[in-house]
Each structure stands twice: as structure tokens, then as C-alpha cells.
Amino acid sequence: MNSPLLQLNAEALSEMSNSWRARLINSLPGYKSGMLVGTYESGSANLAIISSHFHLGSNPALLGMILRPDTGKGERHTLHNVLKTECWTLNGFRLDSAAQAHQTSAPYAKNVSEFSACGFDAEWRIGTDAPYVKSSPLQVGCRLREHQALNINGTHLLIGEVTALYCAADAQRDDGSLDLAKLDLATVSGLDTYSEPGKSRRFDLARVDTPLREQ
Amino acid sequence: MNSPLLQLNAEALSEMSNSWRARLINSLPGYKSGMLVGTYESGSANLAIISSHFHLGSNPALLGMILRPDTGKGERHTLHNVLKTECWTLNGFRLDSAAQAHQTSAPYAKNVSEFSACGFDAEWRIGTDAPYVKSSPLQVGCRLREHQALNINGTHLLIGEVTALYCAADAQRDDGSLDLAKLDLATVSGLDTYSEPGKSRRFDLARVDTPLREQ
Numbered sequence: 426m427n428s429p430l431l432q433l434n435a436e437a438l439s440e441m442s443n444s445w446r447a448r449l450i451n452s453l454p455g456y457k458s459g460m461l462v463g464t465y466e467s468g469s470a471n472l473a474i475i476s477s478h479f480h481l482g483s484n485p486a487l488l489g490m491i492l493r494p495d496t497g498k499g500e501r502h503t504l505h506n507v508l509k510t511e512c513w514t515l516n517g518f519r520l521d522s523a524a525q526a527h528q529t530s531a532p533y534a535k536n537v538s539e540f541s542a543c544g545f546d547a548e549w550r551i552g553t554d555a556p557y558v559k560s561s562p563l564q565v566g567c568r569l570r571e572h573q574a575l576n577i578n579g580t581h582l583l584i585g586e587v588t589a590l591y592c593a594a595d596a597q598r599d600d601g602s603l604d605l606a607k608l609d610l611a612t613v614s615g616l617d618t619y620s621e622p623g624k625s626r627r628f629d630l631a632r633v634d635t636p637l638r639e640q
Numbered sequence: 641m642n643s644p645l646l647q648l649n650a651e652a653l654s655e656m657s658n659s660w661r662a663r664l665i666n667s668l669p670g671y672k673s674g675m676l677v678g679t680y681e682s683g684s685a686n687l688a689i690i691s692s693h694f695h696l697g698s699n700p701a702l703l704g705m706i707l708r709p710d711t712g713k714g715e716r717h718t719l720h721n722v723l724k725t726e727c728w729t730l731n732g733f734r735l736d737s738a739a740q741a742h743q744t745s746a747p748y749a750k751n752v753s754e755f756s757a758c759g760f761d762a763e764w765r766i767g768t769d770a771p772y773v774k775s776s777p778l779q780v781g782c783r784l785r786e787h788q789a790l791n792i793n794g795t796h797l798l799i800g801e802v803t804a805l806y807c808a809a810d811a812q813r814d815d816g817s818l819d820l821a822k823l824d825l826a827t828v829s830g831l832d833t834y835s836e837p838g839k840s841r842r843f844d845l846a847r848v849d850t851p852l853r854e855q
Contacts, residue, residue: 428808435803438701445816450698452818453780455732456827458669479692479706482793483665486653517670523841524852531846565668571792578697588650593643601660602830603667612671615817623838626738631746637739
């Protein structure tokens with residue numbers, strides 16, 4: 426390492442200003458899964474960028490996400506709608522839509538649709554009671570299966586079962602997996618940066634005592 | 641969209657083979673946070689690649705990860721060690737270490753250290769009771785704050801407080817955030833693909849009624 430080493434312990438972290446620490450700690454998971462979350466309730470559509478999605482299981486197909494507690498920001502509309510309707514959509518986006526996607530994080534009033542405020546078209550599909558983002562290269566419909574407010578800090582864990590999936594057929598490989606580069610998905614880092622992956626490498630299943638094969 | 645549309649509903653998902661569905665559903669979160677998780681217990685070090693890390697809060701600084709239930713794979717060693725020692729390390733890695741990182745997912749026996757089996761050097765640092773990966777560009781120490789087996793499918797949610805952080809000082813921007821591109825971090829997609837981000841865009845805080853500024 427040519428640069429001097431940044432070394433921080435718990436005490437140093439506790440002494441930082443809240444906004445400095447928030448920007449730092451949000452950087453620590455590395456590249457994050459960025460999805461636009463679409464919800465709908467009482468005639469009002471909502472769209473919010475969330476970067477805390479994770480795989481929980483594939484049989485049944487379960488995805489989790491974390492929503493912040495009520496902080497007065499737009500996200501609580503997503504939480505409110507999900508708890509009311511038990512349904513949401515996840516919509517991947519390309520780097521050329523990153524400005525629009527980021528803009529959904531502004532604290533719009535409840536009666537303002539981030540779809541129209543941020544220049545996205547809503548797309549309704551039979552079987553999903555929440556709007557998808559029309560231009561999205563990866564659309565996933567979820568139904569609420571479990572919700573809890575985590576004791577430790579009141580953030581909300583929402584677990585959804587995948588009920589629908591739409592993407593370009595030629596992005597699916599012969600083994601079932603999706604080639605995300607063909608979908609042009611962007612990834613999020615920290616609170617404000619969006620990237621599209623460049624070089625990549627793919628490997629066979631790792632085994633003990635067998636050399637790993639690159640595909 | 642030029643390609644035909646892949647359209648799947650819950651029924652279609654339930655009819656897939658388990659391995660096909662696993663590869664597909666693991667692709668749905670998009671680009672994922674990939675970290676090597678280092679643990680230690682009773683003289684035995686363990687290292688496992690985990691791709692389900694997420695930010696839970698910054699005051700206190702909390703990161704979450706999901707570990708699978710006991711499936712006979714190496715991961716349960718991580719779970720066992722974390723529950724015993726209440727301590728683990730997260731270690732980002734570069735694309736040129738992706739083969740080694742992937743190899744940690746092979747089902748090594750409990751008494752085999754993935755550090756040596758996969759060609760990583762362990763690095764001990766004062767204040768963290770688990771080994772770091774020596775060459776890692778982003779090293780984070782965590783202490784267990786909350787653990788639960790999720791009702792829905794028995795996967796384990798582990799919440800850690802950040803107790804230590806080491807990375808190149810010149811990767812930290814003036815506002816506290818880390819420039820992940822300077823750290824050369826890789827990201828994971830699906831079960832077998834590793835990418836390093838190429839182009840990226842960064843934006844100011846989004847506000848209602850103010851045009852978004854790109855940095």
C-alpha cells in the first residue's frame with residue numbers, strides 16, 4: 426500500500442460528526458445493490474431508491490431489504506405503502522438513468538409521485554399491485570412475507586417473496602443465471618455514487634482439491 | 641427492448657429445478673457487496689466469501705449480513721465462530737484476487753484454514769479477535785450486536801458494530817466517504833461472477849425543486 430493507512434477504532438468513529446460518519450459507514454459494504462422500489466396506495470404511487478437488497482433464499486425465492494425508520498424522508502412512504510398493500514416492485518436501472526434514480530431520494534411530499542417528479546413512466550402488470558418502472562431492464566415483483574422493526578436501531582427488515590420477474594430473455598444464461606452486464610445494471614456506492622461494471626470474471630463451482638476453472 | 645421478454649410468475653419459479661432457480665434468484669439483487677469474512681475459534685481460522693452485506697445504520701455504525709443455515713457447506717464454520725467469539729472481519733478484494741476469493745466457497749473441513757488453502761495471508765491487528773486478509777484494500781472489524789435465525793427459512797441475520805477500519809488514507813474523500821474505485825474493490829453477481837466497476841457518476845444530495853447537480 427503506497428498511501429498512508431487510515432486507521433479508525435470505535436472511539437474515533439463515535440467522535441465524528443453524524444454526516445461524516447454516515448458517508449463513511451455507508452461506503453463500507455462496498456458496491457451495493459441499487460434498485461428503485463415502486464409502491465402504490467390510495468391513488469398515490471411512490472418510487473424510492475434503496476441500496477440494501479439482499480438474497481435470503483431461493484426456495485421459496487426471497488429477497489430482503491432494509492428501510493430506515495421514520496426520519497421525515499421519502500422512504501417512509503415506501504414503508505407505509507408496503508405495510509398497507511404487502512406488495513412492491515424492484516426495478517434495476519442503467520447508469521444513464523442514475524440522475525433520475527438519485528433524484529427519487531429527495532424528500533417529496535406524500536401526494537407527489539416520484540415517477541412523474543423524476544421522469545419515470547409507471548408500468549402496471551397483471552398480478553402485481555404496485556407499479557414497475559417502464560424503462561427498467563430488470564423488474565421484480567415482491568409480496569411481503571415477513572416484517573420486523575429491528576430492536577437494535579428501529580430500522581425495518583422487509584422480506585418479500587418473488588412473485589414476478591421481467592427482463593430481456595437473452596440476458597439469461599444456459600444455467601438459469603442472469604448476465605447483469607447484458608442488462609446494463611448500475612450499482613451504488615456510498616450515498617451518492619453510481620457505477621456500471623467493466624471487466625468481469627466468472628468461475629465454476631469451487632471444490633476442495635480441484636483446481637478452480639475460470640469460464 | 642430488442643430481445644424477447646422473459647416473463648416468470650410465482651408458479652413458473654416454483655416449477656424450476658432447485659439449482660436453476662438458485663442461480664436465477666441469486667442474480668436478482670443485481671451487483672452485490674462481496675466481502676471475505678474472517679473468523680477464528682479454538683486455534684482454527686476461517687475465511688468465507690459472503691455477498692449479503694448491507695448497511696443498517698451509522699450511529700452506531702452497524703452492518704448486517706445473512707448466513708445460510710447449516711447446509712454442510714463451509715459457511716456454517718463462519719456462523720459457529722461468530723456465535724462463539726462475537727467477532728469477525730470483513731475484507732474487500734480486488735478482481736485479481738477473485739479466483740482465490742471464490743475458492744473459499746469450497747466445502748473445506750473445519751480444521752482447514754481457507755487462508756492457507758486459498759493463498760491468503762492472515763493479518764492480526766490489536767483490538768480485533770479475528771484475522772484480517774493481509775492484502776485486502778478494505779478491512780473492517782465487527783463485533784456481534786444482534787443475531788437471529790429468521791423464521792421464514794432459518795437463515796441467520798447477524799448484525800455487527802464496526803469496531804475498526806483500515807484502508808488507504810487517500811481513498812477517503814473530503815466529505816468522509818470512501819472512493820471505492822481507488823480501493824479497486826470488486827463486486828459479486830449471482831453465485832459465480834466478479835466485476836470491477838468502470839464508468840461512474842456522482843451526485844449532490846437530492847432536493848425537491850432544485851435541479852440535481854452532478855459532481
